[in-house]
Amino acid sequence: xxxxxxxxxxxxxxxxxxxxxxxxxxxxxxxxxxxxxxxxxxxxxxxxxxxxxxxxxxxxxxxxxxxxxxxxxxxxxxxxxxxxxxxxxxxxxxxxxxxxxxxxxxxxxxxxxxxxxxxxxxxxxxxxxxxxxxxxxxxxxxxxxxxxxxxxxxxxxxxxxxxxxxxxxxxxxxxxxxxxxxxxxxxxxxxxxxxxxxxxxxxxxxxxxxxxxxxxxxxxxxxxxxxxxxxxxxxxxxxxxxxxxxxxxxxxxxxxxxxxxxxxxxxxxxxxxxxxxxxxxxxxxxxxxxxxxxxxxxxxxxxxxxxxxxxxxxxxxxxxxxxxxxxxxxxxxxxxxxxxxxxxxxxxxxxxxxxxxxxxxxxxxxxxxxxxxxxxxxxxxxxxxxxxxxxxx
Amino acid sequence: xxxxxxxxxxxxxxxxxxxxxxxxxxxxxxxxxxxxxxxxxxxxxxxxxxxxxxxxxxxxxxxxxxxxxxxxxxxxxxxxxxxxxxxxxxxxxxxxxxxxxxxxxxxxxxxxxxxxxxxxxxxxxxxxxxxxxxxxxxxxxxxxxxxxxxxxxx
Numbered sequence: 207x208x209x210x211x212x213x214x215x216x217x218x219x220x221x222x223x224x225x226x227x228x229x230x231x232x233x234x235x236x237x238x239x240x241x242x243x244x245x246x247x248x249x250x251x252x253x254x255x256x257x258x259x260x261x262x263x264x265x266x267x268x269x270x271x272x273x274x275x276x277x278x279x280x281x282x283x284x285x286x287x288x289x290x291x292x293x294x295x296x297x298x299x300x301x302x303x304x305x306x307x308x309x310x311x312x313x314x315x316x317x318x319x320x321x322x323x324x325x326x327x328x329x330x331x332x333x334x335x336x337x338x339x340x341x342x343x344x345x346x347x348x349x350x351x352x353x354x355x356x357x358x359x360x361x362x363x364x365x366x367x368x369x370x371x372x373x374x375x376x377x378x379x380x381x382x383x384x385x386x387x388x389x390x391x392x393x394x395x396x397x398x399x400x401x402x403x404x405x406x407x408x409x410x411x412x413x414x415x416x417x418x419x420x421x422x423x424x425x426x427x428x429x430x431x432x433x434x435x436x437x438x439x440x441x442x443x444x445x446x447x448x449x450x451x452x453x454x455x456x457x458x459x460x461x462x463x464x465x466x467x468x469x470x471x472x473x474x475x476x477x478x479x480x481x482x483x484x485x486x487x488x489x490x491x492x493x494x495x496x497x498x499x500x501x502x503x504x505x506x507x508x509x510x511x512x513x514x515x516x517x518x519x520x521x522x523x524x525x526x527x528x529x530x531x532x533x534x535x536x537x538x539x540x541x542x543x544x545x546x547x548x549x550x551x552x553x554x555x556x557x558x559x560x561x562x563x564x565x566x567x568x569x570x571x572x573x574x575x576x577x578x579x580x581x582x583x584x585x586x587x588x589x590x591x592x593x594x595x596x597x598x599x
Numbered sequence: 600x601x602x603x604x605x606x607x608x609x610x611x612x613x614x615x616x617x618x619x620x621x622x623x624x625x626x627x628x629x630x631x632x633x634x635x636x637x638x639x640x641x642x643x644x645x646x647x648x649x650x651x652x653x654x655x656x657x658x659x660x661x662x663x664x665x666x667x668x669x670x671x672x673x674x675x676x677x678x679x680x681x682x683x684x685x686x687x688x689x690x691x692x693x694x695x696x697x698x699x700x701x702x703x704x705x706x707x708x709x710x711x712x713x714x715x716x717x718x719x720x721x722x723x724x725x726x727x728x729x730x731x732x733x734x735x736x737x738x739x740x741x742x743x744x745x746x747x748x749x750x751x752x753x
Contacts, residue, residue, distance in 0.1 A: 237617075238698075239697075253672070254671070260676055263676075361698075362699060364676060364702045364703075364706070365698050
C-alpha cells in the first residue's frame with residue numbers, strides 16, 4: 207500500500223505511540239479491504255460509545271487514549287449514549303451506570319469530540335457534496351452518501367474512532383467512483399401506490415435492504431412521499447438495518463442518480479411489502495416509541511401540532527438530539543404538557559426500555575423494530591400517523 | 600506435491616498475515632460467522648449466540664477459525680475486553696477478515712491471519728482440537744497443526 211511521507215512518519219511513531227497504533231489500525235484495515243492508499247477526511251462520527259457495549263475494559267481503553275494526549279485530527283461527533291445525560295434517573299438508570307457513561311464522554315470530549323450524542327449528524331453537521339468523511343452509524347452513512355452525495359463507507363464505530371485520530375480512511379469502496387457505481391436495479395413501481403397510500407416508507411426500506419443485501423442498489427420509480435425528510439430518514443435507516451448497503455442511488459433524490467442500462471433488475475411486489483408489515487403486525491403495547499433516527503426539529507414541531515389538545519391513551523416516548531430539542535423548545539415543552547416523555551442523548555435501541563417499564567411497544571421505524579425484536583420486546587410497526595391516531599383521543 | 604510434504608509431520612497452513620504475533624493453542628473451528636457483540640460473553644469468552652454450532656464453547660486460549668465476523672462493529676471492543684481479562688482467543692484465522700475482527704485483534708494484540716491454504720474449515724474433521732502453533736510475521740501467517748498427515752488422504 208502507498209503511504210505518503212507524513213503517513214509513514216505517523217505509522218513509525220513520530221507523533222507518539224498512540225497515533226502509531228491508530229495508524230496501524232487504519233492501514234491494516236485498508237490493506238485487508240484492498241485499498242491502495244488512504245484518503246484525508248474532513249469530519250468523523252463515532253458510534254458504539256454506550257458504556258454497556260464498551261464494558262469496564264473498553265472505558266479504560268478510551269480513558270487511556272485521552273490520558274496519553276491523543277486528539278481527534280478532524281471535527282468529530284458522537285452517536286447516542288446509553289441514557290439521557292440529564293434525565294437519567296427518569297430512565298431507571300442507577301448512579302454507577304451514569305458515572306460509567308460520563309467517564310466515556312469526558313474522555314471523548316478531552317480528545318476533542320463534540321458530545322452531540324445523536325445518530326443524525328447529517329442534520330447538525332452535514333458534509334457537502336463530494337466531501338470524504340468517516341462516519342459510523344449506518345443510517346447516517348446512508349443519508350450522507352445517498353442524499354448529500356458525500357463519501358463514506360460504513361466505517362464501524364471503533365474504526366471511525368481511529369480514523370478520526372489520524373484524519374484518514376482507507377480509499378476503497380464508497381470513497382471511490384468505482385465503488386459508487388450501481389450493482390443492481392430495484393424497481394419500486396409495483397409497490398409505489400401501496401406505499402404512497404399507506405405511508406409504508408420504513409417497511410419499504412427494510413424490504414429494499416433485504417432484497418439488495420449488499421452493493422449499491424439503484425432505486426427506480428420512487429414513491430412520491432419519500433422525498434420528505436422524515437420519510438427519507440426512516441427509509442434509509444431501515445435499509446441499513448436489513449443490509450450492509452451504504453449507498454442507495456434513489457431516483458429524484460440522490461445527486462449521483464442516473465439511469466444505467468444493463469443492470470440486473472428486481473421488481474418489488476406488494477406481497478413482499480405485506481410480509482414485512484405482517485412480521486411486525488399489531489400487538490397490544492405499553493408505549494409508542496418514536497425517534498429512530500432521532501427526531502428533527504421539524505418533526506418535533508409537527509408532532510406537537512398534531513397532538514395539541516388531544517389526550518394520550520398510551521405512553522408516548524420521543525427520542526431526539528439535544529441539538530433538535532434546543533431548536534424546538536416550544537414544541538418540546540408543549541409535547542411534555544400533552545404527556546409525552548421526551549428524551550435526548552439516547553434512544554430506544556441503546557437505552558433500556560425495560561427499565562422504563564416497557565415490555566412491548568409500537569414504532570414507526572423498521573430499524574427500531576428489528577433491534578427491539580432482537581432484544582426480546584413485542585413490537586408493532588406502523589406509520590407514524592396511524593400510531594398517533596391509535597393512541598390518542 | 601513435493602517430497603517433503605509426503606513425510607508425516609505437522610500440517611502447515613499458510614495465509615495472509617494481518618496482525619503479527621506468535622501463539623499456541625488448540626484449534627476451534629466453525630463454518631459459521633461469529634458476532635462478537637452479543638454472540639460472545641465478554642467476561643468469559645463463551646459463545647452465547649443461540650443456534651450457533653459452537654454454542655456454549657469457550658474461545659478463551661483457542662486458535663479460533665471462522666469464515667468472517669458479522670454483526671455490530673462494536674464487536675471489536677468485545678475482543679479487547681476478552682484480551683484484557685485473559686479470555687481472548689490465542690489467535691484468529693478467518694477465510695476473509697473484515698474490520699470488526701481486524702480492529703479487535705490489533706486492540707487485543709491477538710495474532711490474526713486470513714486466506715488460509717489449505718482451507719482449515721474444510722479440513723475440520725481432521726484437525727479440530729489439534730494442538731497448533733501460529734506465527735504471523737509481516738504479511739505471512741503460518742499454522743503448524745500437530746496432526747500427522749500423509750501425502751494422500753485415506
